[in-house]
């Protein structure tokens with residue numbers, strides 16, 4: 001399950017001290033068409049992420065993972081709760097360009113879809129330069145130089161920097177998306193199913209890259225995935241989400257090897273492996289839902 | 293085996309791309325028309341409004357290549373100079389309608405809300421209401437003339453363009469790269485105008501080219517009806533109307549020549565527009 005390159009992930013101990021990200025009591029309900037009850041995507045979600053720490057967020061489809069992820073980067077509002085990144089209140093009204101850009105530098109995101117999340121009109125280099133220019137981080141020349149460094153950081157060549165998204169593979173595109181996120185030097189990096197569309201060997205490369213970045217850059221990472229094996233590899237701590245509620249939280253090794261909550265146990269035992277029986281998984285799931 | 297098969301396929305695809313004679317001919321023809329419009333005063337042998345009562349309804353001759361009209365004016369010169377007004381009118385109408393329509397369509401797609409509702413109502417009314425009637429109403433209020441016709445048609449086309457823009461903007465805005473720009477901290481205006489709009493232009497362009505042809509037809513029709521260009525202009529629609537008196541006398545050229553010019557340009561524009569949509573759409 002774990003490879004030698006990422007063995008350091010579980011050995012890495014987050015720096016003690018104040019958390020970079022502090023979320024408390026996050027709640028979000030989506031109104032449904034008339035007559036139906038609202039869907040509670042996040043009920044009462046609290047967590048902290050330290051500098052250089054990777055927090056994994058797992059749960060089945062529809063458990064509210066993306067809602068939480070999008071809240072952290074300001075794409076989704078919260079009905080209740082508080083969110084602080086590097087001490088700044090994310091939910092306080094922010095008017096004006098400077099405030100908006102400052103917020104963007106607090107949290108960046110890598111999306112699931114490597115094909116749709118890049119602007120198809122811009123080359124890799126242009127996309128990176130545009131991000132830095134938007135934030136006034138460098139003049140044109142400086143931005144170009146730093147784009148070269150970023151390409152190097154995510155292991156893309158200068159030649160690949162001249163290409164447009166349709167000329168790149170899925171894995172290469174996710175590297176571009178990571179470089180674009182890093183271009184504004186964020187405090188927090190949110191990855192929502194960022195490796196789910198990639199094949200296993202490419203997944204491993206991207207995971208290694210994320211591990212390296214959090215270590216070198218000391219940024220906080222929220223890693224969202226429904227793939228427990230992947231989260232086990234990359235995350236220090238894990239949050240298990242079930243229908244908008246955190247049902248278990250702890251060190252990744254503990255949660256996956258000795259799950260305490262029945263739902264976590266169900267999740268862990270449902271992972272396909274030798275002797276895996278889909279009927280049994282479905283039956284157990286039904287039993288679990290009935291008991292709730 | 294597989295490589296040669298693929299090679300043949302690629303080659304055939306390449307050939308198909310290059311061999312599109314209809315598109316090439318249409319494009320070349322339109323290029324020629326634009327050149328004629330640019331250099332018309334140099335190319336025309338006579339001033340377009342030079343009346344010669346000794347040469348009324350003249351047949352084609354070395355002195356008058358296409359003959360003369362009811363006032364003895366040289367048809368060939370009038371045709372060449374008419375290119376200008378016949379092209380600039382639809383161009384201006386399209387430019388105006390595009391600026392208004394694209395802006396409204398983008399705002400409607402981005403914001404939804406009252407702009408979206410208002411646009412839906414306006415387009416509903418426009419589609420239910422005969423376009424020509426609307427234009428005639430505007431002209432009745434503001435007086436007839438070439439620019440009133442252009443403005444009236446621009447107002448009629450703007451909601452149509454807005455509706456089309458809205459539909460492609462909606463699918464474009466659903467793409468995750470738009471969220472990525474939001475997360476990056478870009479303003480709504482920056483994302484819509486600088487990022488999303490350029491990605492929409494391939495889809496918009498072919499549509500606008502076809503609309504240009506439609507606009508040319510509509511303006512010529514208005515001039516023919518007496519609501520657009522006014523004498524002594526040699527706008528093609530007006531030329532058709534003025535030449536009509538010759539038909540009963542057996543002089544067909546004064547009507548036929550500008551009529552064919554309108555038809556040829558509209559057909560060429562349509563071919564180019566449709567092909568552009570196909571090509572750019574396939575690439576996007």
Ligand SMILES: Nc1ncnc2c1ncn2[C@@H]1O[C@H](COP(=O)(O)OP(=O)(O)OP(=O)(O)O)[C@@H](O)[C@H]1O
Nearest residue numbers: 030039041059060061062063064065066067068226
């Ligand atoms: N914009 C929305 N409008 C209405 N309902 C929504 C919206 N976004 C999410 N939901 C609902 O909220 C719940 C949680 O969705 P969310 O996308 O956060 O789940 P997820 O854990 O990311 O699932 P997946 O693993 O499939 O990505 C789902 O029931 C979903 O239908």
Ligand SMILES: [Mg+2]
Nearest residue numbers: 065066067193
């Ligand atoms: Mg999701």
